[in-house]
Amino acid sequence: MTASRADDVTGEAGEETNRLGIAGVGAYAPGYRLTAEAVTEAWGQFQGAGISETAVPAGDEDTLTMAYEAAQRALEVADAEPGTITHLLLGTTTPPYEEEALGPRLASFLGLTSSLESRQFTGSTRVGADALRTGLETTTDGAVLVVASDAPRGAPSDEHEHAGGAGAAALVLTPDGPGRITDAGEFVDAVPGTRFREAGSRETTGLDITQYDRDAYTDAVASAADGLAPSLEDVDAVCLQSPNGKLPYRAAGALGVDAERIQAGTTVHDLGDTGATSTLLGLAKALEADHRSLGLVAYGSGGGAIAMRLEVGGSDVGGDPNTSDSVPVETALEGDRTLSYGEYLRIRGDVTPGEPDGGGAYVSVPSWKRTMAQRHRLVAGRCRECGRLAFPPSGACRECGTLDEYDDVELPGTGTVEAATVIGQGGAPPEFVEQQARDGAFVSAVVALEGPEPDDEPVSTPTQVLTPDTDAVSVGDRVDATIRRIYTQEGVTRYGFKMQLLES
Numbered sequence: 001m002t003a004s005r006a007d008d009v010t011g012e013a014g015e016e017t018n019r020l021g022i023a024g025v026g027a028y029a030p031g032y033r034l035t036a037e038a039v040t041e042a043w044g045q046f047q048g049a050g051i052s053e054t055a056v057p058a059g060d061e062d063t064l065t066m067a068y069e070a071a072q073r074a075l076e077v078a079d080a081e082p083g084t085i086t087h088l089l090l091g092t093t094t095p096p097y098e099e100e101a102l103g104p105r106l107a108s109f110l111g112l113t114s115s116l117e118s119r120q121f122t123g124s125t126r127v128g129a130d131a132l133r134t135g136l137e138t139t140t141d142g143a144v145l146v147v148a149s150d151a152p153r154g155a156p157s158d159e160h161e162h163a164g165g166a167g168a169a170a171l172v173l174t175p176d177g178p179g180r181i182t183d184a185g186e187f188v189d190a191v192p193g194t195r196f197r198e199a200g201s202r203e204t205t206g207l208d209i210t211q212y213d214r215d216a217y218t219d220a221v222a223s224a225a226d227g228l229a230p231s232l233e234d235v236d237a238v239c240l241q242s243p244n245g246k247l248p249y250r251a252a253g254a255l256g257v258d259a260e261r262i263q264a265g266t267t268v269h270d271l272g273d274t275g276a277t278s279t280l281l282g283l284a285k286a287l288e289a290d291h292r293s294l295g296l297v298a299y300g301s302g303g304g305a306i307a308m309r310l311e312v313g314g315s316d317v318g319g320d321p322n323t324s325d326s327v328p329v330e331t332a333l334e335g336d337r338t339l340s341y342g343e344y345l346r347i348r349g350d351v352t353p354g355e356p357d358g359g360g361a362y363v364s365v366p367s368w369k370r371t372m373a374q375r376h377r378l379v380a381g382r383c384r385e386c387g388r389l390a391f392p393p394s395g396a397c398r399e400c401g402t403l404d405e406y407d408d409v410e411l412p413g414t415g416t417v418e419a420a421t422v423i424g425q426g427g428a429p430p431e432f433v434e435q436q437a438r439d440g441a442f443v444s445a446v447v448a449l450e451g452p453e454p455d456d457e458p459v460s461t462p463t464q465v466l467t468p469d470t471d472a473v474s475v476g477d478r479v480d481a482t483i484r485r486i487y488t489q490e491g492v493t494r495y496g497f498k499m500q501l502l503e504s
Contacts, residue, residue: 020136020144021177022310024078025329027284028069029167029271031468032056033335034344039162042341048163050245054272055166056339057151058466059347059438060484062096063168064495067149068109068483069332070168074145075110077328078172082111085172086142088118089135091127091276093197093204094151095120096493105495106147109376109483111410121276124300125150125195125241128169128276132296133306135173136181144173150275152204153348160195160204163244165272167333169280178313178325179287187223188304191216195243195301206301217247221297222254224305228295232257232309236291239265239282241299243273255297264291271333281333287312288329337468352437355488361431368494375496378413378449378481380459381406389451391459411449411459413481415499418460420445422470431487443473447499464498478502 035053036046048054057066067090075082088103095102103118119134121127128148135144149168154160193207194216206213221240225232232238233256240248240255245268249259265282267274274281279298286294292312299305313325345351373379374392381393384407388399393406423444428436436442443465448458465473466484479499486494 019139019175020173021175022171022179022327023143023174023177024074024076024080024172025284025287025327026070026073026075026077026170027167027281027329027331027333028066028073028169029055029165029274029281029333029335030057030061030066031334031336032058032347033338034341035338038339038341038344043157046162047157047159048244048272049159049247050269051163051165051272052269053335053338054164055274055335056344056347057166058484059349059435060486060498062485063092063094063149063151064096064102064105065482065484066151066166066168067092067102067106067147067170070149070170071106071110071145071147073330073332074170074172077330078143078174080143080172080174083113084142085110085112085145086117086140087135087138087144088112088116089121089131089144089146090119091121091131091146091148092150093122093125093127093275094153095122108372109495111377112145124302125243125275125278126298126300126304126306128278128280129296129298129306129308132171132280133181133184133308135171138173141175146171146173148277148280150277152273152275154203154205158203158205159208159244160206160273163268163273164204165268165274167267167271167274167277167281169277169284171280171283177327179327180311181308182311183228184306184308185224185226185228186304186306187220187226189216189220189223191220191301191303194303214247214250216301216303217243217299218251218254220303220305221251221299221307224307225255225295225297228307228309230309232295232307235261235293235295235309237264237282237286237289238262238295238297239279239286240295240297241305242266242268242278242282243299245269255295257295264289265294267333283310284329284331287327288331290326292326347438349434349438352434355434361429362489363494365490365492373408375486375494376483378411378497380409380411380449380451382409389456389459391449391461409452412452413449413497414502415447415449415458415479417465417473417475417477417479418446418448419475420465420473431489435485435487441470443467443470445473445499447479466498466500472501
């Protein structure tokens with residue numbers, strides 16, 4: 001077993017040498033919820049200790065779309081333009097594909113530059129914290145975007161399945177970010193069999209040797225935090241990796257903190273086990289509550305842990321002692337629909353037919369690639385002759401008839417419903433049959449998208465409007481765009497924009 005201190009984070013006299021700090025945080029969890037009571041009714045027991053309910057991705061959500069939701073919020077609250085992001089670091093144990101980089105697709109969703117340096121971390125629940133530490137040690141005059149997104153699952157009657165939740169967190173790091181890591185440490189010890197997923201499997205499992213698992217977790221997180229200067233004993237909150245709702249509290253004594261401070265940095269009770277996102281979701285929760293001194297501890301089975309101490313503002317971390325610098329946070333973690341267990345199985349695709357073979361509207365991958373700017377970021381065209389917007393930007397201008405003479409314009413993503421209809425069971429086009437089987441009836445609408453200038457005429461486009469209540473969408477409703485799965489053909493998922501209702 002080995003432990004290490006992060007000598008590159010602080011100098012000999014405690015002087016900070018790390019250039020970057022946290023400038024903004026975004027967090028997201030799906031709106032569907034599965035309660036412990038629903039699982040108990042189906043299985044006669046619930047093995048997600050200390051968890052009241054778990055977050056469940058919708059049928060058109062996955063870790064990539066959740067990463068977008070969190071990242072968009074982080075960029076907004078940090079007031080960071082996409083063009084300033086020089087590095088994208090993404091951590092997950094449950095990517096949509098076992099082999100294909102997620103960074104390029106996420107960069108396309110967000111409009112990041114093609115010269116971006118991108119890294120993907122996977123294979124351990126500590127990789128969200130690993131991505132954060134790597135980002136904080138990056139040298140750049142721009143900004144670093146760190147994202148963790150996860151949705152672990154297990155066998156139907158297994159504790160990993162009952163505890164499994166979903167969520168994403170994103171952090172923007174800049175040279176003047178007020179949230180600073182002042183010390184860090186790591187610990188590794190070979191402890192096989194505690195939690196693993198075999199090659200080709202979608203289900204996390206473990207040997208479930210209770211005391212062995214507890215000791216592996218407690219020893220690793222305590223050893224990683226051991227020697228942090230100062231220790232975690234005086235922090236406001238501890239954001240601790242949470243496989244379930246009881247294990248983090250078993251480590252409280254070893255960390256020298258009480259249960260209240262662990263609870264201040266824990267989301268597992270209401271979201272479930274969010275895997276590689278767990279520690280960073282706890283960070284978002286603690287910062288949103290204006291806690292300013294935090295311990296971040298992430299555990300990865302196999303095993304090992306990483307621990308960091310975070311301070312917000314103040315002269316000891318390079319800030320002005322006379323100001324109240326804080327890290328802005330925007331979260332969307334509340335549930336809006338509780339599922340029965342049958343609905344849960346349907347939404348995650350366990351009892352649905354799967355994507356149909358043929359018969360749908362076929363768009364080749366090269367064709368989709370050519371239109372990704374429109375599908376991901378609503379890039380319209382402005383006629384060079386008369387200034388009228390066109391979406392998509394092709395063909396003759398509807399105003400003056402000029403042919404294919406457009407300048408790219410990115411629409412803000414807001415609009416108004418002009419017409420709407422509900423596509424009921426059996427009415428979906430073949431490419432949307434699997435989505436309908438999972439999520440049920442959906443709303444198809446014509447939306448008038450607003451232009452970037454106040455005097456722009458809106459442009460109309462067909463799209464889906466996301467809502468758990470299909471009767472809730474009416475003409476005149478205000479909507480804005482997000483990214484979801486559209487459909488999968490030839491094994492390749494097409495992602496694109498859908499609209500969601502804005503709160504009135």
